[in-house]
Amino acid sequence: MRQVLVAGIGSTSFRRHDTVPIETLAARAADAAIRDSGLDRSQVGALYFGNFVSGPLTGQEVLAGMVADELGLPQIPCTKVEGACASGGIAFRHAMLAVATGQCDVAIAAGAEKMAHAGTAAVTSALNCAMDNLSDGKSGLTFPGFFGLVWNAHAALYGTNREQVSAVVRKNKANGLLNPLAQMGAALDDATIAGSAQICDPLQLFDCCPISDGAAAAVLVAADRIGDLTRPGIAIAASAQTRGTPRVSGMSELTSFRATVDAARIAYEQAGLSPADIDLCELHDCFSIAEVIDSEDLGLVPRGKGAVWAAEGRTLVGGQIPINPGGGLLAKGHPVGATGLGQVYEVVKQLRGEHPNQVADAAIGMTHNLGGAGVACTVNILRRLDA
């Protein structure tokens, strides 16, 4: 396998884009990534596209080929991948594999979603396509409900409480205020969070990420093409993808996602690194409690301490392990097919030293993207070439 670099990144803002078609959002992000790389689009040999609910919500499919056509790419293989909210991360990994195995020297991973026009009930129904609807879905369970189950299980086992989890919300919303791409940064206090509407007990409104439109993209290149790049590339030190159970009954415990635990272990092995080496992590906080679980599953925080560490400020920028300095899904937004690539965008900005909420001397960053009830997961470790 060849070493692969992230050569260029691009992203739209994550927010409502009512008048912009999904393929246009994606093409804008991909075009920005190509221009950022300095490579000519005629050199692109493959495109992988992450998307989850464009069929039910916009009625438009075949987006991989449509986006390549819009960009004027050659007659290359263009492939949509789907793994619910991990679709973007899966697109990134497949683009990496195409370059690493020598199928092409340059590949684009792009992801996009357009959801905000559809309204909450329609979006909730579309997202439920990622549930096992013959077991969990038929009860009336939703994804906010699933993470309500996760929270109550974590609370029963570890004593996790409202005030601790609110620290995750406060941190990510505050980080989002510094990110110009973020949909919903905010300065919140505990009383406002605790006073917000109940969604799925104990999840309240500010525990849930917003419904978003947006796109993000990355251009990946073989390391031996480094002389062709306008910027120093960022090395993909590890890229792992796993599957977990699609349903509650398959989880040995509700307080951990095996797909994350496995992907993290594989990623650390690939990179020859340990959790202590990670300078920052953009992880999948679709709900506040998800950040608590993810941070433990990734080995960044001791088991059971995810909420405690957030409350102690250890996951702030400047803390022991900064988590979601870009605002995370909670503040940046969650256009589901784009999210995994949006995380790559944020981490590359950090490793270039150009992030608006910069982690000092960031050299090694992690992304974590989770789909469904933990049925799909990707974990990447990105590294500055001089680190």
Added chain:
Amino acid sequence: MPDPTLTLRRCEVCATIEPAARVFCAQCGSDRLVPEAIPGDGAIVSWTIVRRPAAAFRDLGAIPIAVARLDAGVTVTGRFAGDPVALAVGRRVTLHALDGDVPVFG
């Protein structure tokens, strides 16, 4: 009214009870899964109340959800028929009714 019966499937090869609509046993891969009535007694593993249901469940209003670990050794996702205030991890429950094939605990 007769007691409701929760019918899941048991693997004839390894005896694992399978709660999901699977063709193959998750433990041993056998396709010999045969229907079996499973006693509906167990304890709540976790719970929530879905206050913003998906479009197809709007008529139910707020939906109390209980995940129960049955004494028979299998975990199932169902609803809760009692006062939602009584929902608590570890609380003993029994099968109260079936709504279609969705278990409703009480």
